[in-house]
Amino acid sequence: MSSAAHTLPTVSTLQSAPTVSTELLQVMAPDGSVVDAAFIATIPEADLIRLYEAMLAQRVYDDRMIKMQRQGRLGFYLACTGEEACSYGPAYALEARDWFYPAYREPGIALWRGMPFQAWVDNMVGNCDDPAKGRQMPVHWTARAQNIVSISSPVGTQIPQCTGSAYAAKLMGHDAVSICFFGEGTSSEGDFHVGLNFAGVWKSPAIFFCRNNGYAISTPFEKTTAAAHIVLRAHGYGIRGVLVDGNDVLAVIKAVRDAADWARAGNGPTLIEAKTYRIAAHSTSDDPSSYRSREEEALWAELCPLKRLRAYLETKGLWDETKEQACVDTSSARIIAALTIAESKPHPALDTVFDDVFAERPAHLDAQLNAMTAHVASGESDYRAG
Amino acid sequence: MSSAAHTLPTVSTLQSAPTVSTELLQVMAPDGSVVDAAFIATIPEADLIRLYEAMLAQRVYDDRMIKMQRQGRLGFYLACTGEEACSYGPAYALEARDWFYPAYREPGIALWRGMPFQAWVDNMVGNCDDPAKGRQMPVHWTARAQNIVSISSPVGTQIPQCTGSAYAAKLMGHDAVSICFFGEGTSSEGDFHVGLNFAGVWKSPAIFFCRNNGYAISTPFEKTTAAAHIVLRAHGYGIRGVLVDGNDVLAVIKAVRDAADWARAGNGPTLIEAKTYRIAAHSTSDDPSSYRSREEEALWAELCPLKRLRAYLETKGLWDETKEQACVDTSSARIIAALTIAESKPHPALDTVFDDVFAERPAHLDAQLNAMTAHVASGESDYRAG
Amino acid sequence: MATMNIIQAVNNALHLAMAADDNVVVLGEDVGKFGGVFRATVGLQAAFGEDRVIDTPLAESGIIGAAIGMALYGVTAVAEIQFSDFIFPAYDQIVNELAKFRYRSGGEYPCPVVIRTPVGGGIRGGHYHSQSPESLFVHHAGLVVVAPSNPYDAKGLLLSALESPDPVMVLEPKRVYRGPDHGKNWGSHPKGQVPEGHYTVPIGKAAIARELTGDGTAVTILTYGAMVHTCEKAAALAQQEGIDVELVDLRSLMPYDLEAIVASAKKTGRVVVANEAPRMCGYAAEITSLVMEHCFDWLEAPVTRVTGYDTPFPYTLEFAYLPDAGRVLTALRTVATYG
Amino acid sequence: MATMNIIQAVNNALHLAMAADDNVVVLGEDVGKFGGVFRATVGLQAAFGEDRVIDTPLAESGIIGAAIGMALYGVTAVAEIQFSDFIFPAYDQIVNELAKFRYRSGGEYPCPVVIRTPVGGGIRGGHYHSQSPESLFVHHAGLVVVAPSNPYDAKGLLLSALESPDPVMVLEPKRVYRGPDHGKNWGSHPKGQVPEGHYTVPIGKAAIARELTGDGTAVTILTYGAMVHTCEKAAALAQQEGIDVELVDLRSLMPYDLEAIVASAKKTGRVVVANEAPRMCGYAAEITSLVMEHCFDWLEAPVTRVTGYDTPFPYTLEFAYLPDAGRVLTALRTVATYG
Ligand SMILES: Cc1ncc(C[n+]2csc(CCOP(=O)(O)OP(=O)(O)O)c2C)c(N)n1
Ligand SMILES: Cc1ncc(C[n+]2csc(CCOP(=O)(O)OP(=O)(O)O)c2C)c(N)n1
Ligand SMILES: [Mg+2]
């Protein structure tokens, strides 16, 4: 590797590090025209339609939820608008036995993998049927049956956890990969480094999926790092790296499939960087107008992942405006109905505050539960049951 | 950079990232023969002799201190044997105004830059003249007058601190660089990532000097990372990276000088990886015989940085066995005398326990000081003044 | 004098400090162009430039680590941690480095970083936007920790922090950022009247937020931060039941004002200590122990704690979880009628 | 029965657990080939292979983060943190993730990681090899925290931890790893007699380390970990002065054995609480408050704390800093003669 390496006995003998590619992987061009026909041919047309319908529905859910939040019907919401391909693509690409560590911007993983829709909406409201028992903010759901790990607010913590799950699966002889999602902002946290480096050494069958949507709240990519791409970091961990067009759902599927194949074959992890754009605000607490330009937003609106797939489907005669409208209408009705049901459900019971802290409730929490119950019953509590 | 980059407006426009080189920088070959005559010519011969004397003296100090520790005269010691070039080289290469963040294995930075020898030895004993006031273990000295930051035990924390100091110097218009030292094991900590990434974005005039000595206590390099070299990580931060033969003190000087020039010119940080070997045990608490081979140790003993420089000097007629023996004898006498003096000094006063927690001692610490003083005076304390 | 809420008071203090000293730097996530997610740093970047008001990469350990390096070198760094729930990646830098720098260097390296971070619940933030971590910092020697409850103190303590030779953590009570009570803004509150120029509030001194009226059984409440307002409400209700409250706003958690604590406890012999954080090893445990140690013979009743429960912070049931005026009132009754 | 020191007892427990269950994994810095810097994991890698006894890269956050992921997936990960002083880079993973996983997932994701880490001073480690961080973990709901004082409990509690459905931190008292007192080994101590096979010590139960003799003024000492031995020494000295000590070894810090605490405090009415950590918001503050709350009418004297001082841990003056038998004795005298 280096001209004087013979003088240095412990210089690693590793001959060929896995490839780190900065070629942008695309299957469809932004106008929907085909770049990689061979790959498209591997995806049944019915699946392409299902994927488009799901992403379009997601767009509708996100739009409606933001409106509902403005009306005060939700405490908080956070949309994936513009980034739908980055959750529906990986969800499609992997198997039921695989494990997912989503951040907060991957609803598609829940919905595609079969988390019940009503449960997902119940989480937005935090009612008694919320799988997270109303303990976390909206958008922090959990779906054990789908092998999707409970969402956390602190960013980056999921990355070494994913390394650990992947290792555990390998140790137990399971053919399961673990995939973790995070934003490019999050890649600045120490846990990114630690998680990827451990995975490299352990050859954990893991996929690290970095959604580079250009911003961490208001912070633009160039203030996140001086590197041209996050994927360049794969060099530093001796792992495989792939750059993919995150608005091309088929390219995302290909990138994740390849990474899964690589992992299942025992070669270890892949870092995938998906270039995309956060079309919506960071969350309902944010207003991007002060930190980015309308021009930039317009440019990216054109590159939207839905537009691209729709263009392809229309060329193939698989989609049209009538279908579009029908899907929008159904999705809209569906989310409004589910939200109405969710709102009609009561709060979680008081004792849920003290459950699941430990497997069994210890004595000091019995005492605190009694105190809380008595206080709420006294009528002197600020809390009003809902 | 990528074929489809035109479709992605926020893909960074950064055209040319700084070079990351995995060519091993050498000025002298292991047998002392010249690789880069032009560079050697820039270093006065008197300085070469001074450097050799200092490194040889260090070897003697380390050997003696380890023996003293075995005799129970020191609580702990940690040698830099085999890695002398990695502290004397950078200390020589930089300016008085520059800032140093050593780890625990860079005594040369203190001694070359003029920390009083007795103060350095007083720190090993933790007596009343220890600049750290007997508060930390041996080898955790501090030297404000030399712009050397107090040594910490937790590894890696110094890295983002160095980024901050470097930034501060730039902000204040000072032409000072900051340099931070750490082992290859430490490069696995999150703070490594965070510190280098911040420095890249800020173009901090910083030098990150990774001593890759093959082991983190017992953990070999291949269990630290799957990457062939730590320096590859520079790619991921968009910063300059240099691989240097850490047993070639002149190459180390050259690498650090180049990095300082680069930083002073406003180009930002450099990650230097110096390949070397920890000839001694990790510390006096360690025994490497169980985790590495005698063959490996022997191989590296041959590559020792002292041998190399001595061979060069002898070829030039600048050094011989008589000088060698004289230097060993003087150094040995010097360290033994200083240690004897250090041992004769009393412990720091009791109230030093309560000083410097804050700039002024608050009331609750006055009360605790009084309690401690009374307790020690009562004769019922386990503490015996020394 | 101007009417300010806490955010405005903080912003005003930062403007003053940065204008007065070129070596003051503000750094954190989204503090620059955007002005911070709570808007506390609005306008600073426009006024003082990108070099002094820095949008950092998303890494709390880097924010604090770099701030430490700046402070060692001679720059006064004011670091914002967006929510105190996200301070833990920087915990090692704060407790092992920042807290110990002066000490471990024998006094050679003071490290006067200022850390501002919003704390506490009541904003529908669930368990990752609601925590109150003060006890986790005061336990480590070397950190000054202040917890203002109102705009006047927020500004005065922040300016003191900026002038302090020690590292200071300013825990900002986010629930009352914009008003002292749900809906009520700072306009009608005396502590919402804030001088526009420079002044300081001394670190280490408590304030009496409500004095005894002499009418009823005297009880002391010791508290700080947003809980001061909860306790004010409880005290007003208690007065109607013949309980006369001296409300001590501790303001400074480390160092703490033992004199004020002991004076009030000895005066009333009946003490309630309130904090929003979980009970187990919370700040109230320390204050309870101090009162016990210094005032045992004066106590007419056990010192009684009102605290968060020992669970993570919930979302939907937040207002059942949060210590409210009703719970303080119950404690006041217990303490007032004990024996 | 065999004579074991704490290291051997821990090692023995790990051997048993790994032999019994293929899904137990040990990971940490230098735990494999080297067997750990304190030798607690010696022989495990030879017996169970590199896949199950893992020398990790040097990153505590990675050790705990990966252990969490393993536990979520179904592997029982036993993570060693080399010194508890170095646990703080993993603090976020422990308090925001590990502690909250079961809760935040509505019970869907239990996360039974076991963390072993040596704590405390007395080994000439200065301020980065001596800290006692227990209060920083019990403050966060969701973590079980145990602190054995002897080989028997160390093994029994570790085996309980391995069977627990909750995350458990085992704080190992490194000063007494090899013997209960400076120089004295475990051979002559009843708790150094350890069954070689499987047994457990229940989590949540205190033990009486020394019973009242009925001779002298009865005083309770509540303590745990290495301080148990310091307090035993003090109790023996106190007996000669007419002070009769009931010494309670709390063993389990979360959950804690309130029944045992209250029973002893009510019996004696005189209580000393001792811990090695700094005083401010330390574990002793909580226990002091609990005794006050539950036993106020029984108290003959203020509950008195013996703790580390509120400074970083020093090196040369370590034995002036560390709470020693003399300081416990002073507290016993104060409490015994109060009033
Ligand atoms: C440790 C931590 N620090 C800060 C925050 C506050 N925060 C929430 S999202 C966010 C930006 C994340 O950006 P990125 O990773 O790019 O993801 P994106 O939102 O763009 O999908 C920040 C700073 C947090 N959740 N966790
Ligand atoms: C945060 C932290 N974790 C663990 C340790 C214990 N420790 C001290 S030195 C060391 C190995 C460091 O290896 P490396 O960085 O390669 O430096 P070297 O000793 O080889 O010079 C370890 C694990 C520590 N000091 N700090
Ligand atoms: Mg982003």
Ligand SMILES: [Mg+2]
């Ligand atoms: Mg090393």
